[in-house]
Amino acid sequence: MNNFAKIIEIERGNIKFAYVQNDEINYLDLFDQFLAEEGHHELLDPSDRIERYTYLINHEKTKFIFKIDGGVEHRLERRIIAKLTGDFYFNLIHKLAKISLDKCDIAYELYLVAFDKVTKRHYMIFNFIEGRSLKWEEMATYGEQIKNCIEKLHSYNLVSNDIHGGNFILTPEGTIKAIDLTNSGFIWLTKANDAIELRERFGIKIKVPVIAMTIKKFTHGFKRLSRKIRGKKD
Ligand SMILES: Nc1ncnc2c1ncn2[C@@H]1O[C@H](COP(=O)(O)OP(=O)(O)O)[C@@H](O)[C@H]1O
Ligand SMILES: [Mg+2]
Structure with missing residues (x-):
C-alpha cells in the first residue's frame, strides 16, 4: 500500500x-x-x-x-x-x-x-491510468468535467500548462484525469495560461485570479506587438 x-x-x-x-x-x-x-x-x-x-x-x-x-x-x-x-x-x-x-x-x-x-x-x-486519451474534438463534450478537474488542480497550486486531449485520460468509469503536469514560471500566473487555452481552444470557461489574467493578457498583447514591430507574423 x-x-x-x-x-x-x-x-x-x-x-x-x-x-x-x-x-x-x-x-x-x-x-x-x-x-x-x-x-x-x-x-x-x-x-x-x-x-x-x-x-x-x-x-x-x-x-x-x-x-x-x-x-x-x-x-x-x-x-x-x-x-x-x-x-x-x-x-x-x-x-x-x-x-x-x-x-x-x-x-x-x-x-x-x-x-x-x-x-x-x-x-x-x-x-x-487505464483508459484512453481524449481527442481534440471531445474536449468540449467533457467540458464540465475538465473545468472541475483544472479548477481543483489549481486549488492545489498545480497547473497543466499544456491543455490538449493527449494530456487528459478518460477512465473506463467515465472520470477525467489530468497527466503531464508541467510548469515554467510562477504557478499562480500559469493558471491564466490554462484559462486562456481552455477558452480559446475549447470554449471552456474556468475561474482564475483576476490579477493573473490581467498580467497574462498584457504580456500576450505585448508579445504580439513586439512580433509585429520585428515584422513577424502571429
Ligand atoms: N499516467 C499515465 N497513464 C496512462 N497513460 C499515460 C500516462 N502518462 C502518459 N501516458 C500516455 O503517454 C502519452 C505521453 O505522455 P505525456 O506525459 O503526455 O508525455 P509528453 O511530455 O511526451 O507529452 C500520453 O499522451 C498518454 O497517452
Ligand atoms: Mg503530453
Whole structure:
C-alpha cells in the first residue's frame, strides 16, 4: 500500500530522490531495475521534444509510467524563478501526494522523482491510468468535467500548462484525469495560461485570479506587438 503521508528523501551519489513509502514495492529498486533495462520497454508517443521520453513498464502485473525529462532551462528569468520556487518535480510529488490523501481523483499519482545533478535529467515513476486519451474534438463534450478537474488542480497550486486531449485520460468509469503536469514560471500566473487555452481552444470557461489574467493578457498583447514591430507574423 502506498503511504502518501510518508515521502522519503535521500541522495545517492549524484542522484537526489523523493519517493512514496510502500511496504510491498520499493520504488528505488524499481528505478534501478528500469535504468538497468532502459531500451527494453515500450515507448509511448515519443514526443518531438528532445530528451523527453515516456515508457510503459510492467512490474509484477502492475503497470507504471516511467518518464525521463532531460530538458535544461537556459532562459535566465526561468532559472531565477526555479531557484526561488524550488524544483518543480520535487514540489509535484508532495502536491500530488496531498491530492491522493484527499482522495480527490483528478490526476495521476507520482511515486518517485529523481534528479541526476550531473546529466540534469529528471526521472519519474507514475501510476498507469487505464483508459484512453481524449481527442481534440471531445474536449468540449467533457467540458464540465475538465473545468472541475483544472479548477481543483489549481486549488492545489498545480497547473497543466499544456491543455490538449493527449494530456487528459478518460477512465473506463467515465472520470477525467489530468497527466503531464508541467510548469515554467510562477504557478499562480500559469493558471491564466490554462484559462486562456481552455477558452480559446475549447470554449471552456474556468475561474482564475483576476490579477493573473490581467498580467497574462498584457504580456500576450505585448508579445504580439513586439512580433509585429520585428515584422513577424502571429
Ligand atoms: N499516467 C499515465 N497513464 C496512462 N497513460 C499515460 C500516462 N502518462 C502518459 N501516458 C500516455 O503517454 C502519452 C505521453 O505522455 P505525456 O506525459 O503526455 O508525455 P509528453 O511530455 O511526451 O507529452 C500520453 O499522451 C498518454 O497517452
Ligand atoms: Mg503530453
